[in-house]
Amino acid sequence: MNKVTVFLILVFLQGCAQKPYYGDLTYLGKLPSKLNEVSGIASVNDSIAWVIEDNGNKDHIYAINLKGNLVKKLKVENAKNHDWEDLAKDEKGNLYIGNFGNNANERKNLSIYKLPNPDNQTGNKIKAEKITFEYPQQEKFPPKKSKLMFDCEAFFYKDNFLYLITKNRTRPYTGKALIYKVPAVIGSHQATLIGEFTACKDPQFCSITGADISPDGKKVVLLGSGFIWLFTDFSSDDFTKGSLRTIDVKHRTQQESICFVDNRTLLIADEQSKTKGRNLYSYLID
Template sequence: MNRIPFILLLAFLHSCAQKPWYGDLTYLGKLPSKLNEISGITTNDGETIWAIEDNGNKNQIYAVNPEANLIKQFKIDNAKNHDWEDLARDPEGNIYIGDFGNNNNERENLRILKVPNPDQAQEGKIKVEKIKFHYPEQKKFPPKKSKLHFDCEAFFYHNNFLYLITKDRARPYLGKAYIYKVPAEKGDHAAALVGEFVSCTDPLFCSITGADISPDGTKIALLGSGFIWLFTDFNSDDFTQGKLQTIDVLHRTQQESICFKDNNTILIADEQSKTKGRNLYSYTLD
């Protein structure tokens, strides 16, 4: 037998046998194909993980288990998926859908959908309460390229308010996110600007794509594609004035979904991109 092809064959078989590498993330499972474009996750108990997809997908919320297997789903009966970008939850178990994706900064129908605790509902259809809002700082739809500050893919619930973290679409790109808060109640609200934050300046990794607050309210995690910005020791609406730890998870995929499973465990999901993604991961904080 020719020795060179044999060695090449062994090398090929060895490479096929190697396990995928996920950096510092722990792989939990492959999400169902219904969640190719997963854009938000949240959980009330760590066992049932709720998920949504973004623009162009169904008006559905899905539940998966910690191994990423689909266990149930609901159709939102009275709201359309304009661009659902994140999920949040409150202490009563209600979850909130952020219908505020705004890539071109031209939407005037931004809203958040309050879903009554789906853990207690039967599978089928479910109705939501609508929380409308606008950014007072936006005067034109769309504004000029240097003012494209009104897209959003990340938010969380805290003390009867929803905190929105915007995604930088401006040119030149500065990696700047603005923090707004909106009352977590039905109405048409002016979002209040409470702070701003520069993550980093690489547009591939630095835009904020998800957010959550720990169950005990002491940690806030913002997500980018491969990075977590973790805030602690904050004592005001502008949590960016607290202590910041930047965490490189050493895995570069289209990560758009993050939530706390408990006070020290974070769950992350990424979108399907060619042969990568559509996975559920965990990350344990130090």
């Protein structure tokens, strides 16, 4: 077999190789290896987003472009990454870091860090102010297994409040998420329970790992591992009283971050898990 034949066979085999499957998500790019545990994302515009990583990672926020490339990083002063789980953004571009990861439901130091608009920062540091809160319904730390509902990985900002959606860790698993609101004001607060939502009862896919609200305030999305729950037509703080559409994106990875770029376009990031993940995707709401 001559070299030309071998070359043609290799070209043919490469053309037949199966491309990676991303379901209904549009692959945008691979995130840097240093960002293998992205837990929160907030878009700045149609070309830049800020991301964070969760427990055990640095006290930094990172700007990426929509190909997943690192553009900038800032050290967050006056803050500690106990377990950063989501990012939210207000109308002035201020960022909020949800330092409320609580896997074992035993934390008594839950907090949210408020950062000034990072686009206006010069240098490589940014100062944080602190919002602390507690869940009035939690009486024991940790509670019994049937009441492990005080972990949180998802929140968004609306009208000077932060809306938190808890992550269910009950045994047996019920899938119920509690919805709280906390004033977006520096100081200590009691979270107000405003509703609850049960996505489904499969612990592999139905725990809420991210959330956001559209720029026009008319859509709320919650994220699971391969699912989006889209709420519209709501008229109260409890957005779950509106219309619900469950979207299966047909891609099963550890998806933990979601945000709106505009009123129809979503960004989603997943964590590295063995050979999968550490990607940035988009999804267009019909």
